[in-house]
Amino acid sequence: MKLKPPSYLMLGMLRLGARSGYAIKKTADLSTKYFWPTSLAQVYPELARLQNAGLVSRSDDPHGARTRSAYKLTDAGETALLAWLRSPRQAPVQVRDEGLLRLFFADALPPEDQLALIRRVRESDQAAATWIRTEIIPLADAARQTDTRFPALVAELSADIYTYSAEWLARLEAQLEAELPEPDAHSRPASSPPTA
């Protein structure tokens, strides 16, 4: 059986303590989502495949009358995970960012609209950084007590990258604003402080 990154995501999440498919998805949405998104419709069939390959074992773990399965790594699963972590092969990084795509074509816009677009992209970068810092990093930091620091490190790297990008765009914004002719009384009130 051929294992792909989503397979290792399952294995890795189980190793970090997730037990059910639902828990894997929930944890992924609060951690790996920013560099490897996952949907529930991927999780369940993938766990079945891994069980079939002997990399995870499944046992009943009912919660009251509600059925639930508890998965855990087998020795073979742990071995496969470690082998992947050590493997140098890498699928090429893939990014799909509609904001950057718009920015790429922004020459078609008049200067004010260019500025508005840059501002929107910058704001969404800032929002992503803030979200990671408030929602994800606190959770990841809690795990640091158990010899598990890389989730927090990766989250910090991601947040710092978004912040860096936002700052870069803020500088660009300032440069383009400086190129604009003085705004007239119609588009901005004359009472605005000229240095604001």
Added chain:
Amino acid sequence: MKLKPPSYLMLGMLRLGARSGYAIKKTADLSTKYFWPTSLAQVYPELARLQNAGLVSRSDDPHGARTRSAYKLTDAGETALLAWLRSPRQAPVQVRDEGLLRLFFADALPPEDQLALIRRVRESDQAAATWIRTEIIPLADAARQTDTRFPALVAELSADIYTYSAEWLARLEAQLEAELPEPDAHSRPASSPPTA
């Protein structure tokens, strides 16, 4: 007809001067690939769809005995492109990065292997930055003479982000190296300078 980001990629590339489907793909591989990858098998059907919707016009443009089509934006196509550039709606950014995924689970590895992994991720970030600076930015800079500066700006932003990420990882590497116990005579010759 519903237009998605790939549709606007086509429209935008035509506006920047690409004429054939092949040229769009070639240009995209030297520019938008890093934030919106495209394959030829997407380009041709999409151009047909856009022609059908009246957003691009197609004309024969044979090169010797070899058939070739020249596409250009119609007025409706230009309008659609501008409307999209101004539109605030944004598909969520999507990233799939196997290196970061590995890093996320790196706690499972012994310290030396953690360092090796960080080093690999850092090196691939550096390679991406270098590639953009040597292969993409010079081309984009050439276009700056024709009132087309955003392609170069976006390429610079991308390269700077990769460089920032590589530097961040280099600092992490240094920190983890400082935690390692002194390497013994087996793993490093005793004649190595102790401060190296």
Added chain:
DNA sequence: GTGTGCATGTAAGGAGTTACATGATTGC
């Protein structure tokens, strides 16, 4: 008692890639 969250799955469809198929042109 009701809404939110927990929990597991399937079906259908969309988006995008690889591989295939074909052939002309150009630079070495």
Added chain:
DNA sequence: GCAATCATGTAACTCCTTACATGCACAC
């Protein structure tokens, strides 16, 4: 002459998402 590039397209497939279907547990 031969390889790389230009050029257009299709078919099959993979991967992933959305929507559907179902039902229990818990907190308010």
